[in-house]
Amino acid sequence: MLVAAANPCPCGYLGDVKRDCRCSPRQIMNYQNRLSGPLMDRIDIHLNVPTVDVEKLAAMSKSRNNSEKSDSIRARVIKAREIQLRRFANDGIYNNASMKNKHIKKYCNMSDDAQLLLKQAVNNYSLSARTYFRLIKVSRTIADLAGESKITSAHIAESLQYRIRTPNE
Numbered sequence: 001m002l003v004a005a006a007n008p009c010p011c012g013y014l015g016d017v018k019r020d021c022r023c024s025p026r027q028i029m030n031y032q033n034r035l036s037g038p039l040m041d042r043i044d045i046h047l048n049v050p051t052v053d054v055e056k057l058a059a060m061s062k063s064r065n066n067s068e069k070s071d072s073i074r075a076r077v078i079k080a081r082e083i084q085l086r087r088f089a090n091d092g093i094y095n096n097a098s099m100k101n102k103h104i105k106k107y108c109n110m111s112d113d114a115q116l117l118l119k120q121a122v123n124n125y126s127l128s129a130r131t132y133f134r135l136i137k138v139s140r141t142i143a144d145l146a147g148e149s150k151i152t153s154a155h156i157a158e159s160l161q162y163r164i165r166t167p168n169e
Contacts, residue, residue, distance in 0.1 A: 016051055041130045044138050045162040080144040096140045104133060108140050113153035121160050135159045
């Protein structure tokens with residue numbers, strides 16, 4: 001598993017609501033192009049993490065009424081891992097990330113809406129074949145976490161949110 005972090009630009013303030021970015025468009029482009037497309041293709045989930053105000057952070061830690069508790073999240077993850085272990089018991093793999101194309105065809109049943117949304121995303125964003133299959137794997141995991149056997153358009157949409165970036169992110 002590869003986990004990486006990077007600033008959005010050399011100064012680190014691109015997209016920050018409190019501070020202005022001091023970088024030129026050329027500096028931003030050069031900085032963001034330092035990571036090659038093929039390398040970025042191999043990272044399944046891309047997240048933009050905005051700066052959090054200290055007061056908001058303190059308030060969030062005091063009132064956790066609306067957030068899912070870590071025990072609940074842990075239970076869902078364990079259940080999803082168990083689903084995957086059962087699914088792949090005879091395939092020599094242990095999780096969705098390890099699926100080859102033959103496993104995707106066998107285990108990633110999608111609704112018609114999900115297939116349509118995925119095709120539209122591939123066409124609209126000129127996504128590579130590698131990204132296409134990675135989106136399906138992430139969507140399968142999202143469906144497993146939800147306890148659903150079929151990948152729906154909601155699962156595809158969520159996986160796209162982790163992959164598609166706007167220019168200022």
